[in-house]
Amino acid sequence: MDTFLSLYNSSVGKKFVVALTGLFICSFLVVHLTINLFLFKNDGGQTYDLYAHFMSTNIFIRPIEYILALGFLLHIFTSAYLWWLNKQARSVPYKAKASSENSTLASRTMFVTGSIVFIFLVVHIRTFFVPTRFADVEPSSYEMVKFAFRDPLYVLFYVIAISLLGYHLRHGFQSAFQTFGIKDKKYAPYIHFIGGIFWLLIPLLYIAMPVYFYFNPY
Amino acid sequence: MNITLNVWRQPDQKSQGQFQSYPATGISPDMSFLEMLDAVNTMLVKKGEEPIAFDHDCREGICGSCGMVINGRPHGPERGVATCQLYMRHFKEGDTITLEPWRANAFPVLKDLVVDRTSFDRIIQAGGYVSVDTGGVPDANCIPIPKVKAEEAMDAAACIGCGACVAACKNSSAMLFVSAKVSQLALLPQGDAERKQRVERMIAQMDKEGFGGCTNTLACEAECPKKIPVTHIARLNREFLRAKLT
Structure with a gap:
């Protein structure tokens, strides 16, 4: 605990926490997507409901759920705290702006994209997680998904939020490895390749779901 | 004109x-x-x-x-x-x-365009040195240092401490400056003995001075007049993690 607090007290240590929890959330994205892909199986949602039921009732998943929630909270709180600390470091802004000459837009808008993804997370939990976990009679997750994705506004919100998640990961994924100190000339190409899977392929597969169900409601 | x-x-x-x-x-x-x-x-x-x-x-x-x-x-x-x-x-x-x-x-x-950069001096004073008694001049090549490492250390030592990295960073982070010194000394046998306390003290001083944290935007590398690469920041992070966890 002392080691953690000693780390957390420094700006570099806080970055480690953000990077570690960020990659942990990335692993959750893979698990979540794997189950979601069963939505595309042509069996009326049987397999998808089976896995959704397993995830919401299995005793081994419960502690993982709490660890995941802790990971999300640490990532969100520490990032917001760092953002606030970083804002304190410059009271007088520059008159002439030329940040596009030396850095990417994705790297400069992490707080904005992260905040929108956070709003999406709250809405997403309210739409899917709460009814599944806290209802007296567990509803069919497949039917819930079909119902939610009939609403064009929800579909649009979902597509925009996931696109911004991809944009967040475009900088965030490789940045985590730089924070761990393992992004050097040798490993950088591999990190960028795997990063491409996370910021491009995975968001596209997530987006495919609402688009598919919106255009194929029955 | x-x-x-x-x-x-x-x-x-x-x-x-x-x-x-x-x-x-x-x-x-x-x-x-x-x-x-x-x-x-x-x-x-x-x-x-x-x-x-x-x-x-x-x-x-x-x-x-x-x-x-x-x-x-x-x-x-x-x-x-x-x-x-x-x-x-x-x-x-x-x-x-x-x-x-x-x-x-x-x-x-x-005044006008002149800023007080003594915060950089205080970061160096916190650990950016080798405090061994140097004694007499050693024989040439008595401490073997691979050429690749010597060159990388020399490249890090090219930092002139101008502060452009801080000025360019949206967070006013001094990580590139600190990493150049930590990296230069960590790469050489002379700096090895104090590498743990050096990185801890320099980062603590950097935070104390009110510099922001690094968010890896790489603006510092792009604006550095000596083209110090951010791979030194990666090494600084490694050194810091190693110092804290071992």
């Missing part, structure tokens, strides 16, 4: 500053940026006005004294050069050039 300067004027640390416009006429394209400021200052002195204060010393890109934000870019639009190595031929006739001091709370403005 004729240009217009829009310069941040601030009489002293406690006063409020403001932008003021000055015409710079009859400027030769072969003048360095600082020579152009000298010409403008000569004109201001002749008119009985206070000249624009700016830091400078060697004027050949070695000392790290000069530095100002030119049109939003630390050291101006050319990559890999300090302000003193920037020439007026990189600007166009009729341009308006905005000049601002390094903006960071850890670098308070002393």
Whole structure:
């Protein structure tokens, strides 16, 4: 605990926490997507409901759920705290702006994209997680998904939020490895390749779901 | 060539500053940026006005004294050069050039474009040294250092401590500066003995001075006049994690 607090007290240590929890959330994205892909199986949602039921009732998943929630909270709180600390470091802004000459837009808008993804997370939990976990009679997750994705506004919100998640990961994924100190000339190409899977392929597969169900409601 | 300067004027640390416009006429394209400021200052002195204060010393890109934000870019639009190595031929006739001091709370403005960079000195004093008794001059090659490591350490040592990394970073982070020194000494056997306390103390001092944290935007690398790469920041992070966890 002392080691953690000693780390957390420094700006570099806080970055480690953000990077570690960020990659942990990335692993959750893979698990979540794997189950979601069963939505595309042509069996009326049987397999998808089976896995959704397993995830919401299995005793081994419960502690993982709490660890995941802790990971999300640490990532969100520490990032917001760092953002606030970083804002304190410059009271007088520059008159002439030329940040596009030396850095990417994705790297400069992490707080904005992260905040929108956070709003999406709250809405997403309210739409899917709460009814599944806290209802007296567990509803069919497949039917819930079909119902939610009939609403064009929800579909649009979902597509925009996931696109911004991809944009967040475009900088965030490789940045985590730089924070761990393992992004050097040798490993950088591999990190960028795997990063491409996370910021491009995975968001596209997530987006495919609402688009598919919106255009194929029955 | 004729240009217009829009310069941040601030009489002293406690006063409020403001932008003021000055015409710079009859400027030769072969003048360095600082020579152009000298010409403008000569004109201001002749008119009985206070000249624009700016830091400078060697004027050949070695000392790290000069530095100002030119049109939003630390050291101006050319990559890999300090302000003193920037020439007026990189600007166009009729341009308006905005000049601002390094903006960071850890670098308070002393006057006009001059900032107090002693926070960098205090970071170095916290651990950026080797405190062994050096004794007599050792025989050549008695401490074997691979050429690749020696070159990387030398590249890190090229940091002139100008502060452009802080000025460029949206968080006013000093990580590139700190990493250059930590990296330089961590790569060499002479720096190995104190590597753990060095990185811990230097980062603690960096935080204490009020510099922001690194968010890996790489703006520092892009604006560094000595082209110090961010791979040194990766090494700094490694050194810090190793120091804290072992």
